[in-house]
Amino acid sequence: MMKTSLYDKHVGLNAKIVDFAGWEMPISYSSLKEEILEVRNGCGAFDVSHMGEFFIEGAEACDFMDHLIPNDFQVANGKAVYSPLLNHDGKIIDDLIAYKLSDELVMICVNASNIEKDWTWISSIHKKSNFDCKIFNRSNDYSLIAIQGPKSESILKEQLGEIEDLDYYGIKKLENSHGSFIIARTGYTGEDGFEVFGNHEVINSLWDRLMSAGVLPCGLGARDTLRVEVCYPLYGHELSEDLTPYDCSLKWTVKSKVDYVGKKALDESTPKYKLIKISLEKGIPREGYKVMSNGEEVGIVTSGTMSPVISKGIALARVERSKTEGVKSYQVEIRGKTYEANYHTKPFISGGHI
Template identity: 40%
Template sequence: MAEEIKTTCLHDNHVALGALMTPFAGFDMPIQYKGIVEEHNAVRTNVGVFDVSHMGEVAVTGPEAEKFVNYIFTNDIKDAEIGKVFYGMMLYPDGGTVDDLLVYKMGENDFFLVINAANIDKDVAWINEQAANFDVKVENQSDYYAQLAVQGPEGENTIKNVLDLDGSDLTFYTVKKVQYDGETIILSRTGYTGEDGFEIYASHKAIVKMWNLLMDAGVQPCGLGCRDTLRFEVGLPLYGDELTAEISPIMATLGMFVKLDKEGGFIGRDACAQQKAEGSAKKLVGLELHDKAIPRHGYEVLQGDKVVGYVTTGYRGISVDKSLAFALVDRAAGTLGNELSVRIRKKVFPATVVKKRFYTTSYKK
């Protein structure tokens, strides 16, 4: 029997805007309003706003909060400044990925974890299980917080002019609490598009108010369709495609977010260290096709006649006019510059192994 589908506090607004709605991660979410290409380009060249209220939020506080979060997280948050944001993963002992997430340091021993919507129940159970031996409080705040992502080069001006939120003092991957309409909200300079931008976490009431102000100001609403094309072009992974319980961050070539030498270790550390030392059997690579045919998730990747892997995500790029893919392939086949091929329906198309970042980003450092 199908589970009941959830909605965000902006669901009625999306429907009224004529959005194409599709179930995603248990939520009925907007895929597009005007069209994926237009929305994608709005974010690259101007500004767009996404309802990402489906994302999960977990607060971890208490005397051992820093020690605990550092133990379940691959990046190193020890002694970080308040207001820093970290990207990394939670891992199983075998190095497989529980989820990728952002960790916000809101205060000393006060952390705010932003997790994928599809993984909320699994992650909260996992975090609670690991927390048994630590003096911490774990609180799932996903039902309280709604979230907007205002993304694009005009993001800073937009939140200032339309929402009266000052983000000018935030550098990329930092966060602060601000007052809005009588409540304390969270504002960070983060995103999932490869562009400058902000993410805003607040009550349903405040988020609906902000959304309406942004719509009245003519800001382009953007759906999950272009969220995926935007993140793909700049080499960002999506949990479920590039990171899974079977795909470690080392295999996904995200080792820079895995601090093997940090104090106290972390769950999954030894498996990652071994994969790094010995070379994981599989690795994630970028592929550029020489043809216009489009590789899609699950298509076979070949070296000569031999299947060496599969496509995890593929698109005809929008900002980059090429057919591109991420693919998980045998390590030996994944050397930069190698000539592989992708089976697309009945034909096989040549593809070159390239770097996963297909489009150059423009963040405010």
């Protein structure tokens, strides 16, 4: 089992530790509900050092990115792009955020569970193509804290100085007396917030200062409910190698570019599924529960939780397109009983990101 550089601090804070993708990670510290509400109303800090960081460096780093991912990477310096990573069949290997630090330097942040698979894949694409750039897997060198919530800007400014010039999905390098950081205004909660990358030493020191400033430590449990409330997909739940971006409501990440890995297969594919958002007045939908419509099984809950913000059971569900065209009436089967679902066209809560 792997541990992040902050592991001892989590133990010291009495965190409940669970195995997550081979990592011993804090799932919560005190009360899950308190952690979720603090991120919506104040500021919480998450250790997400288990995530992977790859760097692409060279004159054609951005051209390589445009070849690698289906989303458009023609963005300004200091901007980030969310994208799925596709195989040649147009199916989803992982999802990632690619950060353009400069014309010749890109950082990619990937899911912990997929670091090795992604690295093997990206290396093979890099080898077969002839872009003038080098790739580096620096996942073991970086720790990462996500600071999330409406108060995160003022709190992080006190700790690190100038950050207010960062826009949503902006990124910059920052060097000062506290160390050398890469700071991005990104996150997985829907709230305003930052992700701060740095070596283990400076991130440990930042964590200590955040705790001293009264920031609430939050675990992966809160992070998961927060992302379901704003309907962000998670690999292994909404996203998988059996699905294309069109099967999981990620059409917006596929831009009509000249060429990218998986484009041919994707252009020829017919979407089979779609993701829907549902809530229940009574009962909590959970992953794996059947989703019905007109008395027929049409899909499955991919992520479900109680939302402490709207006090309802909420879920993302994958349903078959052929059985659900125009359908807005869904039911969820829970322990043999059928519960009528509310159909949502927008995320359960909007989140407060800038």
